[in-house]
Amino acid sequence: MRFSIKLKFSLFLGLLLILAVSVLSYFVLRGVERNEQTQAEASLAQHVKTVNLRVKQAYYTGVRLEPQQFLQRRGRELATELAGFTGLEVTLYDAEGEQAGTSVQGVPVPAIPGTAEALAYALQNKIAYQSNGDKLLYLAPLQGPEAQMGVVQLQYSLKNAQAFQQTLRNLFLTTGAAVLLLSFITGYLYFNRAAVAISRLKRAAESIRRAEYISAPPLKRRDELGELGEGIYYMSREIESSIAAKDEEQRKLQLAVTKLQALEQQQKQYIGNISHEFKTPLTSIKAYVDLLNMYDDDPQLLLEAKTSIAKETDRLYEMVDKVLQLTALEKYDFESQAERFETAEGLRDICGRMNGKAERFGLTLTLDAEPAHIWIDKESFMHIFINLIDNAIKYNVPGGAVSLRSEVREDRVEITVSDTGIGIPAEARGKIFEPFYTVNRDRARASGGTGLGLSLVRNLMEKQGGTIVLLETEGAGTAFRLSFPLVQ
Template sequence: MKSLYTRVVLVFVGIVMLSLVTAFFITTWLYEERAKGIVRDMLIENGSQMIATYQSTPTAELVPLMQHLSGLSLTHTQLYNAEGVPLLAEKGTSLQVEPRDVARVLAGEKLTDLLRIDTSASHEAALPVIGLPFQVDGQPYALFVTLTRNSADEELMNSIHLLYGLILFIGSFLILIAARYLVKPIVQLTEATRRMAEGEFAVEVPIKRKDEIGILSASFNQMAKKLGMLDQMRRDFVSNVSHEIGSPLTSISGFTKALKHKEVSEENRLRYLTIIEEESERLSRLSQNLLQLSQLQQENMPLRTKTYRLDEQIRKVVIALAPHWETKQIDFDLHLEPLMIEADEDQFSQVWINLLSNSIKFTPINGTIQITAVKKGNQCIVSISDNGIGIPEEERAHIFKPFYKVDKARNSAVKGNGLGLSIVKQIIDGHRGNIRVLGEAGKGATFEVTLPQ
């Protein structure tokens, strides 16, 4: 009973049986109600013709004629005289009538609602009886006519019962096949789910149907594919974190061991300590960025929004980063319209710092960075363009992933841990904004941020 296949089969078979039983009783009731009137009219007509036959034959004797007519046209008769005595001999079918009913017919009443119980068949059956009054030479007689049950009726009923049984058997057999067809995709889904629970995400359920189960299978395959991508992202994330943490730790450990040697000169000692300090700061930045990214990915993290001047915020960030771009003698070209936005000021300060730091990092010496901020409709659009190496078009769909770097070799000359743009993307998405990358590889890159005002 715990199997869905068994339950489906039992439910369908139960429905078929209930339908057949209901249909049997309904059809039997309709048939009996209709047949009862037809049989009654037929018996009245046959009885009337028997009386008319006798009355139209002056030379005929009543009892022999009625005895001869009894049993014809699937009917059986019995004749009673004025004293209520039956006059016809039995012919295999007993027609016993209550004395009170005989008296009523002898008194001139026509009876059409009488029944008799036939026990000669395999099961008892109620058969209709009609009583017709008539007179011979002034003497009252009562003629009772009933239906003779024959083997054809029983064969017909047996055939009907056999038909119901065949319907039940064939229907149940087809239900067994249909249920297996219905349940098979669910069994496949169950097996695929078990494999997925064990960590195997490269599973795919075959889709051969377009109904609800086919849609469910397609959704499962899509879910398995996305879970596989998430698992791969998790593996990459762990690998990237290990790499980003491992490199500075290795440097710190190596130079710390070098400092233990007494032969180290003062110049080398200071250089080693400087490297250890820089690697420690790199680990600190990585830890802070990971914590910030984790907080931003929490959907219930509240935003401390307020209305402020966006153009003034960008100017302050440019000034704050002056030590970085002045050393490379980078020129800034600012075109900032006065813009008011409602956002989390601290988070967007981090957005402009990350984007500008990224542009400064990849802009060559004596290069140019252009920043524009304009209003279009009910949106604010900020563009930050540089004339650096640019970003290949095939890389642009991945640069916002954590730890993703266009520089596959992870050139140590270019500082960064690949989390800055991920943080930028999370902040902008949290404010219902959008960010995209434009430009041509080798001719610089443009980051365009669109924010609702």
């Protein structure tokens, strides 16, 4: 039987088309399959990060428990909440492999064979997969504050992916059959045009596989190839938006955890500082009350006590007022108002307030001040030297002395606060300005020290543009030198 060359050419073109479509289908489907696998793994990894961040947030913000107790108590609640976040069925296991909570409601679903082996593998701080039909179990370590506290199991449905791949296969078969039929009618021109369109689809699929998402449909046609092009375009857009949403969610959760941790630390430091500042004026008031109980017939003492107690009461009222303002504004730094300040007068005022406490401990408080002006917040100046004098009294010896000396050197005002107390060991000199550090904890506890005084002094000095250094002393005792810019 004789065949015309047109028929032979058409048959040849048909065979080539079948081969081309087959090869193209294979690579596109493989590329889509690998891309979906990669995206599924990336999506599940993002979900695991979200789960770990939420569990850590719940762990740090709730009542502190052991990780085992925490999971057993809040496992079901967290699993249900995380299922809402991720859109997947979530199951939490503790470090012993026992189920701590699950989001599955109703009758339990039979376990997939091999789940126990995958769980044991995940308890070794590794990631395990277990698939069965249209379900994929993704088991990943659940990190605790110090080490792994358990395992999180995410149940990922493969139905959509399998349906999509089957749709692609069917679409390629349909397209190939249609194009093959038309190739016998239109010949080389239609084959060439179809080949160009398929090449564009292939490039688009490869771009998605490389995570290079397309910004426009790869081709516009009113046939199956056009629908496939639109499907690839919308799939690319959905994948990109989904990953962007997961990244944004992770960023917000991380920011929330960071803010909560910073707020907790800030609140602790704030409460400690306020407590320390309240105690100093109260101590001065109590000292005068004790002196009045012992010498209630001394008119001079009575006048001095009334004046000092009134001043300290005013200071307490001002601090309480600032605390209330800070609470309303939700911030933790005192508002400072710098002004031109005369140091000699200010030091005499402070010594007058602290003289009652010094006499109560049997100490002598002296002042040698040269008149000078500096630019500083008055309340901060009071805090600085009351704290230093209070420490000098607390850590002094019976019959000792506390002395203050203020002098002008070039363009600086230098104030030295020294005492004859127990001194500071050499090994502790580098740590005395650290918060809550005390040289002698027993002595600090007995005298009511918290280790915040020198830390507050240094912070206030830095804010006011001054410096403070610990001087070398011969024998016992401690001396600090504070330096401020001189105002001409």
